[in-house]
Amino acid sequence: MYSTSGPWPSQILDAVPVPVLVFDPERRLLGLNVAAADLLGVQPDPLPANPEVVSGLLSPEVRESLDRLHERGDGVTSVRAELSGRGVSYTASWVRAGADSPDLVVLSILPGPGEEARHLSIAAHELKTPLTSIKGSIQLLQRRLSRGGGIVGDREARLLDLVLQQVDRLAEIVDGLLESSRLEEGRVEVAPERLDLREVVRSAVDAFERGTPSPRVRLTTVQERVMVRCDPRRIAQVMHSLLSNAARHAPEGEEVEVGVGTSGDEAVVSVADNGPGIPPEHHSRVFERFFRGAGDGLGVGLYIARGLVRLQGGRMWFESREGHGTTFYFSLPLA
Numbered sequence: 001m002y003s004t005s006g007p008w009p010s011q012i013l014d015a016v017p018v019p020v021l022v023f024d025p026e027r028r029l030l031g032l033n034v035a036a037a038d039l040l041g042v043q044p045d046p047l048p049a050n051p052e053v054v055s056g057l058l059s060p061e062v063r064e065s066l067d068r069l070h071e072r073g074d075g076v077t078s079v080r081a082e083l084s085g086r087g088v089s090y091t092a093s094w095v096r097a098g099a100d101s102p103d104l105v106v107l108s109i110l111p112g113p114g115e116e117a118r119h120l121s122i123a124a125h126e127l128k129t130p131l132t133s134i135k136g137s138i139q140l141l142q143r144r145l146s147r148g149g150g151i152v153g154d155r156e157a158r159l160l161d162l163v164l165q166q167v168d169r170l171a172e173i174v175d176g177l178l179e180s181s182r183l184e185e186g187r188v189e190v191a192p193e194r195l196d197l198r199e200v201v202r203s204a205v206d207a208f209e210r211g212t213p214s215p216r217v218r219l220t221t222v223q224e225r226v227m228v229r230c231d232p233r234r235i236a237q238v239m240h241s242l243l244s245n246a247a248r249h250a251p252e253g254e255e256v257e258v259g260v261g262t263s264g265d266e267a268v269v270s271v272a273d274n275g276p277g278i279p280p281e282h283h284s285r286v287f288e289r290f291f292r293g294a295g296d297g298l299g300v301g302l303y304i305a306r307g308l309v310r311l312q313g314g315r316m317w318f319e320s321r322e323g324h325g326t327t328f329y330f331s332l333p334l335a
Contacts (some may be wrong), residue, residue: 249275
């Protein structure tokens with residue numbers, strides 16, 4: 001840690017992976033660790049003779065947060081602000097040092113959503129490669145066994161199938177992480193074509209029914225063509241997410257209902273289940289990234305689906321009543 005005065009436990013603070021700055025009760029900078037020096041872009045050694053050089057790099061929101069903490073002389077305060085063009089979270093803590101030492105204010109800086117998305121993207125990429133290798137090895141083993149290349153019983157064959165299913169599930173989770181990170185960073189591209197939305201949705205429903213034994217999907221469309229400009233691959237992603245969500249909540253033996261129609265100058269697609277509905281207190285969070293509610297999964301499917309619709313000039317919303325099911329809608333401009 002680099003300080004303007006006094007001895008500091010530098011080995012401990014420099015080992016902290018997040019940026020940390022230490023102030024005295026009068027908000028004068030006393031020191032900062034290596035991570036903070038790197039983030040603020042200051043020379044770590046020696047610290048600038050005028051500590052205000054570093055303090056001045058902190059945004060007005062952060063200085064106001066430090067002022068509030070100073071007025072109270074105790075506690076913890078947090079604020080989100082911009083730093084070098086990136087959104088970050090600051091947490092300031094008043095530390096009582098004891099009778100013989102002055103109190104300190106410790107300010108830590110955590111990455112904001114953009115940085116989180118970048119870290120998630122890196123982690124997901126790292127997971128993707130071994131998963132692909134594992135899946136390929138299992139499939140190769142299955143092919144060899146099916147050709148008589150080894151002796152395996154029904155139990156072992158079922159275990160191989162189960163392992164493959166779980167690998168596919170992990171791959172789906174990793175794909176969701178990657179796609180949500182790309183959306184967060186603005187790196188998702190669409191390739192729109194002028195298409196009949198009825199056919200795009202019908203194809204997506206057929207693909208879903210082939211891959212999912214239940215529930216059945218009942219598709220209703222208007223008779224006339226519904227022409228839009230959309231990326232069929234991305235709309236297929238949206239439909240898969242909405243259908244999977246509906247299938248998880250539909251009562252056993254009941255259908256998921258899908259509709260394609262128009263309203264004014266928009267094409268509208270609906271996906272309805274007759275499940276338990278969404279509690280009112282969860283309505284505002286349904287499209288949040290990583291919000292899972294009472295369901296399973298990673299909680300990125302609806303976040304991704306709405307993001308993909310928005311990229312194509314559309315919008316997504318839902319209607320739900322507890323005990324009466326949920327209907328998700330998305331619309332696209334008619335073309």
